[in-house]
Amino acid sequence: MDWQALILSLELAAVTLLVLLPGGLWLGRWLAYTHVAGKSWIEAIVVLPLVLPPTVLGYYLLVSMGAASPIGAWVQQSFGIQLTFTFLGLVVASVVFNIPFLVQPVQRAFEAIPRQLSEAAAVSGLSAWQTFWRVELPLAWPGVLSACVLTFVHTLGEFGVVLMVGGSIPGETKTIAISIYDRVQSFDLTGANQMALLLLVFSLLAVGASFFASARLTVRR
Amino acid sequence: MNDGTAPNPCGALSVELEQTLPMPLQGALRCEAGELLALVGPSGAGKTSLMRVLSGLMRPQRGRVVVGDEVWCDTTQGIFVPPQQRHVGLVFQNYALMPHLDALGNVSLSLLHLPRTERLTQARHWLNHVGLTEELHTRRPAALSGGQQQRVAVARALAREPKLLLLDEPFSAVDQMNRQGLYRLLADLLRELAIPIVLVTHDLNEASMLADRLVVMDAGQVLQQGSPENIHNAPRNARVADLVGIRNRFEGVWLGPADVAGQGLLRWVGAGETGTAAPVLTVRDKGKVPPGQAVHWIIPSDAIFLVEARGQGSPTDFEAAVNEARHLGDITLVTLTLPAVPGARLVLTVSGARRQGLAAGARLGVRLDSSRVHVMPLLPLKAAVHDDSATMRVCALQTPHSK
Numbered sequence: 046m047d048w049q050a051l052i053l054s055l056e057l058a059a060v061t062l063l064v065l066l067p068g069g070l071w072l073g074r075w076l077a078y079t080h081v082a083g084k085s086w087i088e089a090i091v092v093l094p095l096v097l098p099p100t101v102l103g104y105y106l107l108v109s110m111g112a113a114s115p116i117g118a119w120v121q122q123s124f125g126i127q128l129t130f131t132f133l134g135l136v137v138a139s140v141v142f143n144i145p146f147l148v149q150p151v152q153r154a155f156e157a158i159p160r161q162l163s164e165a166a167a168v169s170g171l172s173a174w175q176t177f178w179r180v181e182l183p184l185a186w187p188g189v190l191s192a193c194v195l196t197f198v199h200t201l202g203e204f205g206v207v208l209m210v211g212g213s214i215p216g217e218t219k220t221i222a223i224s225i226y227d228r229v230q231s232f233d234l235t236g237a238n239q240m241a242l243l244l245l246v247f248s249l250l251a252v253g254a255s256f257f258a259s260a261r262l263t264v265r266r
Numbered sequence: 267m268n269d270g271t272a273p274n275p276c277g278a279l280s281v282e283l284e285q286t287l288p289m290p291l292q293g294a295l296r297c298e299a300g301e302l303l304a305l306v307g308p309s310g311a312g313k314t315s316l317m318r319v320l321s322g323l324m325r326p327q328r329g330r331v332v333v334g335d336e337v338w339c340d341t342t343q344g345i346f347v348p349p350q351q352r353h354v355g356l357v358f359q360n361y362a363l364m365p366h367l368d369a370l371g372n373v374s375l376s377l378l379h380l381p382r383t384e385r386l387t388q389a390r391h392w393l394n395h396v397g398l399t400e401e402l403h404t405r406r407p408a409a410l411s412g413g414q415q416q417r418v419a420v421a422r423a424l425a426r427e428p429k430l431l432l433l434d435e436p437f438s439a440v441d442q443m444n445r446q447g448l449y450r451l452l453a454d455l456l457r458e459l460a461i462p463i464v465l466v467t468h469d470l471n472e473a474s475m476l477a478d479r480l481v482v483m484d485a486g487q488v489l490q491q492g493s494p495e496n497i498h499n500a501p502r503n504a505r506v507a508d509l510v511g512i513r514n515r516f517e518g519v520w521l522g523p524a525d526v527a528g529q530g531l532l533r534w535v536g537a538g539e540t541g542t543a544a545p546v547l548t549v550r551d552k553g554k555v556p557p558g559q560a561v562h563w564i565i566p567s568d569a570i571f572l573v574e575a576r577g578q579g580s581p582t583d584f585e586a587a588v589n590e591a592r593h594l595g596d597i598t599l600v601t602l603t604l605p606a607v608p609g610a611r612l613v614l615t616v617s618g619a620r621r622q623g624l625a626a627g628a629r630l631g632v633r634l635d636s637s638r639v640h641v642m643p644l645l646p647l648k649a650a651v652h653d654d655s656a657t658m659r660v661c662a663l664q665t666p667h668s669k
Binding site: 159161162164165166167168169170171172175179180183184264 | 321322323348349350351352353354355356358360362363364365366375376378379406408422426
């Protein structure tokens with residue numbers, strides 16, 4: 046059992062979720078309510094990481110974050126940070142890769158709230174911020190919760206993008222999925238099996254618990 | 267477009283609108299404090315849009331909304347007060363209660379400016395005020411009946427301490443038994459609140475029963491406003507007559523003044539007639555219609571009397587045959603045909619002993635109280651709504667009301 050890889054994966058999942066959640070909430074809610082021209086294209090871009098092969102996404106991220114690229118060079122010069130083959134680079138890649146997993150369920154959750162409820166809140170004197178906290182978020186909460194669980198579990202299991210952007214540096218970029226791959230490559234099937242089983246059980250429990258919680262939290266209308 | 271720059275004393279509502287997009291919305295109306303104004307019209311008449319403009323949920327293209335001395339909207343001066351700052355009580359058609367909050371929580375939303383304990387005390391007060399018993403206060407909307415949900419919605423609107431109360435088809439989802447209780451609640455509110463109340467309804471009986479003032483809308487236009495009695499007795503045109511459910515509407519030709527001053531002659535034209543043999547009625551003449559003009563005219567059903575036999579030579583008596591008699595509980599709805607006027611059908615309700623023997627095919631006499639006949643210009647029914655809006659507006663304003 047590669048505990049270091051497991052802890053790294055959990056850290057990566059938690060940080061990804063924390064970074065992605067505020068922006069993802071905002072984007073999902075905005076997409077739910079907006080009628081802006083070109084909305085379908087914005088939605089298509091949001092879904093893109095879901096349909097692209099992880100290696101393609103990883104390749105583009107690697108190229109754009111590398112020291113030879115303008116972005117990579119700028120980050121390196123301004124902050125002295127290297128993005129490729131570091132934990133920070135993994136976080137950036139992970140955030141990009143998980144956008145659809147968070148934004149889509151959030152969007153659906155906000156879309157399901159009748160517009161009239163926000164209007165009733167406005168007429169009752171609630172500001173946009175108060176309406177968000179007291180009306181929209183409580184009603185969208187089950188959807189937001191499943192989006193968070195999905196993002197977290199998905200990050201734990203991500204492989205292709207991590208391999209492309211991070212490589213396999215123990216303690217820095219070697220996540221549990223990569224560790225499993227390494228074990229299989231070196232014919233350590235017992236070790237691979239332990240970790241694969243752990244990941245399987247954890248994912249099943251997390252998703253199952255989130256579905257159960259969503260069903261319990263969903264308010265009867 | 268405004269001559270109403272002076273503030274309205276005592277919190278009256280005055281509205282002027284002139285909008286063509288996204289949907290037409292034109293007209294002017296006024297509702298005094300302590301008065302109930304009923305907005306009637308078919309689906310798509312713009313009733314709900316008007317409510318949205320009044321509550322600040324929709325910004326009109328051009329218009330002005332004033333309540334008391336507060337200007338809520340004036341597009342010429344660029345004034346638009348958002349709904350949060352208007353103090354409007356709005357009861358939505360399907361109540362729009364927050365499904366995740368109990369009755370107290372829903373009412374508390376209007377009271378967020380208060381500290382928590384004070385807020386709950388106030389919310390309880392308003393729920394009790396609308397007659398919702400204590401054990402229902404902690405229930406969520408899904409666990410309340412339609413009538414109870416509506417009371418919560420009314421309590422939430424009242425807790426806002428509104429300067430204007432808007433009710434969008436509030437009774438449509440409530441059964442008849444609960445309605446009676448809610449009518450009483452509304453009557454009580456009207457007495458105690460002393461603010462303008464606007465009620466949207468498509469139930470004309472309800473509108474006539476509850477309202478001090480009726481506003482008839484169609485295709486985004488205010489066609490007429492006045493007391494229910496006034497509109498029922500003197501609709502501005504055939505479209506209004508149809509919209510307020512006047513069944514006894516006929517065509518005719520205005521022949522000009524009669525011998526007696528203030529009286530005029532109206533030829534009652536039936537279907538497919540050239541009109542020379544048709545009966546002539548002597549009715550009130552308001553001097554507005556030129557002789558020879560084709561007109562619509564109406565007679566209220568309570569100005570039609572059944573008589574045993576036709577009075578000898580009386581020009582207001584006609585022979586009639588019962589075409590259909592439908593017995594509905596305590597009353598009978600009778601449709602009569604008149605041999606003298608082909609195609610004309612008189613509809614009236616009959617109650618008491620007079621109902622006996624009323625069956626299809628029966629022959630009887632009918633007498634019209636011709637002083638109650640109201641003559642209107644003949645407008646093609648569909649074209650009525652495309653009339654010049656400016657004239658419509660002015661006319662709507664000039665319509666006298668009983669107050």
